[in-house]
Amino acid sequence: MTLPVIALVGRPNVGKSTLFNYLTRTRDALVADYPGLTRDRKYGRVKRGEKAYLLVDTGGITDNVDGIDSVAKRQVQIALEEADAVLFLVDVREGMNSADQAITDMLRKLDKPVILVANKIDGINADIATAEFHRLGIGEPVSIAATHGRGVNELLQRVSAILPEEEEPTEEELQDQGVAIAIVGRPNVGKSTLVNRLLGEERVVVFDEAGTTRDSVYIPFERDGKKYTLIDTAGMRRRAKVTLVVEKFSIIKALQSVEKANVVIYLIDASEGITDQDQHLLGMVLDAGRALIIGFNKWDGLTHDQRELIKRQTAVKLPFLDFAEKHSISALHGSGVGKLFDVVHKLYDAAMVDMSTSVLTQILKDALAAHQPPQVHGRRVKLKHAHQGGRNPPIIVIHGNQTESLSAAYERYLINYYRQKLKLEGTPIRIVFKSPKNPFKEIKNKLSDRQLFKKKRLMEHNKKKRIADKKKKK
Structure with a gap:
């Protein structure tokens, strides 16, 4: 499956970033720091209901063709090239102007679905405020107030209706794929070198088969009679064929590759240390719920002090990835690379584990006996039984009363308890709490x-x- 991409476009200050943060449920927007990409483009993962997609926030553009506005417009065009659908935001309080018409003309040239989103309707009559925007001729506007979330549910329904239908891979396709390994990381950290090193091992049979999804390269191969698929986000192509800046480093490609993988190898250039970009990208890998190996490349060229610095940086900057496997390697010379396959299989087994209801329920009872959940308004939260809700990552569904009142700290306690008892290493665990439905809330x-x-x-x-x-x- 490939995650669809939706771009947010519009004039400055129409509420694109507000809507972006509301939909992604975060204020840590991912911003590319690769030279040539401005900081106006932000990337996030949205999961509402059963569907997930990638959201791209762009800088505001005007009808001025000179100076920085022309740069922002170019960034919007790149985002539109990546997108499967577009959300065009307008400000109903300021009304329609020439910039809105210019953006509309740009969108008409695309053969992609567009939803007109009329923002800032709080406190005013939406029908009257949006009337003039019908003249743009790109469909009925959806009225929202991004700051408070008003109208967003209707917008999400419209988005779901225009997204392409995705087919779940069959069991046979999954078996033919084998273990899917995505290698991601910032530019020039050694991803392609690691790919070539992994494929260059003895007893490796390579099938030269390139994927067609957004230029990511899928390489099925065998090693010791076991099937694998390497997903190379670097794009194994000649530099002469790379024309756009976004082709040199596409966060979209990396995130879509992560979604397709069973195990992610995130490569960090140990000589440069852990950057803010690494933190953001790793946060996206965590959101996707994939088993994770953090590979510190070029380790053999570091001094003792540099190695100690990396260890301190890992503890300070990546505390949310304490479950991930950390390995020191040299993709160029091959040191530590051979061990990655054993680690990949261990993480794959953990991510795809089958857990019985009786075992999960018993572990829950043991966890409650060791540490009861805190009281809420004088009443104890009751957790009754648990069962498995999914794999890759392992999902544990816990039923009880008042589960919505449980704190994040107690949820972390349960995750760590299950991880210890089930011996699940290298993969995140997700817990879903369910309480009896409240008819008044419905x-x-x-x-x-x-x-x-x-x-x-x-x-x-x-x-x-x-x-x-x-x-x-x-």
């Missing part, structure tokens, strides 16, 4: 945003009326 969720807004206004009106009546009586 009724509230069925109300539209407009109904909720009207209900809120009516409650405010009634409150003011009661206050006024009390004053009259006095």
Whole structure:
């Protein structure tokens, strides 16, 4: 499966970054620091419901063709080339202007679905405010207030309707693929060198078969009678064929490759240390839930002090990846590379493990006996039983009462407890809590945003009326 890509475009200050942060549920937007890519393009992973996709936030563009605006426009064009669909944001408070028309003209040239998003409708009549934007001729606008999340559910439904349908791989296709290994990292850290080293081992049979998905290269091969598929995010092509800046380093390609993998080898240039870009990319790998090996390349060329510095940086900058396997290698000379295959199999087994309901429930009871969940409003949260909810990564579903009140600290405690008892190394574990449905909450969720807004206004009106009546009586 390939994650679809959605681009956010629009004038400056129309709320693109606000919507980006709301959808990705983070304020740590991924920004490429590769020379030639401006900091205006941000990347994030969105998972709402059953569908997931990659979101690209772009810098605001105007109808000015000179100076920095022309650079921003070029970045938007690159984002549009990567995208499967486009969210075009407009500001209903400022109204339509020539820049909106210029962006519309740009989008008309694309053979891609576009959703017009009318932002900042809070406190005003959406129908009246969005009327003039119908003149753009790109469809019915979706009215939202990105700051408060109003209308976003309707927007997500529209997005799901235009995304391409993805087919789950069959069991036979998964077996033919073998263990899928994605090698990712910043530019020039030695990814291609590691790929060639892994393929250059003795008793390796290579099938020259390039993938077609966004120029990532998929290399099926065999080693010791076992099947593998290497996913090379570097793109094994001649430099003369690389024309666009984005082709030299595409975060989109890297993230889509991570989604297709069973195990990710994230390569870090140990001579440069762990950068902010490494932290962001590794955070995206963690969000995808893939088993992870962090390879510190060029280790043999470091002094003792440099090696100690890397160890300290790992403890300080990557505490959220304490489960990941860390290995020191030299892709150029081959030291430590041979051991990676054994580690890959160990992590693959952990990520694809089958867990019985009885075992998971018993471990839950043991965890509760050792450390009860804290009380919420004087009541103890009850966790009753557990079962497996998925693989790659392992997902454990725990049923109980008031589970939505459990703290993140207690969730981490349960994850670490399960990891220790099940001996799952190198892979993240996800826990999903489920409580009995609240019928009153369901009724509230069925109300539209407009109904909720009207209900809120009516409650405010009634409150003011009661206050006024009390004053009259006095």
